[in-house]
Amino acid sequence: MPQLNTSTWLLTILSMIFTLFALLQLKISKHFYLPSPKPTLTKLQKQQTPWNYTWTKIYLPLSQSQ
Template sequence: MPQLDTSTWFITILSMIMTLFFIFQLKVSKYNFPENPESKSVSTPKPTTPWEKKWTKIYSPLSLPLQ
């Protein structure tokens, strides 16, 4: 019964890995990635209320002068 010759396995596996790497690089290089990805700003319109235009001052009981 002849023995299995394993002397070429290293070069075969190495060339397979390199080939897969190059194929993967070629596949990935076809995609167009954005250079500077920026998040979209989500701004909700602020509702206008009539009391926002007026100047009001709220007095708390502790800030009133002593009598």
């Protein structure tokens, strides 16, 4: 029964690892990364309601003294 020749395995495995590393680096270098989002300050808009325009006084007829 012939023996398996393993003398080239180390070279094959090392070249495979180097090739995969190079391909991964090329793929990552061509990828476009978006800049990290920065928090922006939003201005609170004041809700315009009818009672903000003018001041009105409510009179209750029963609460007035005569």
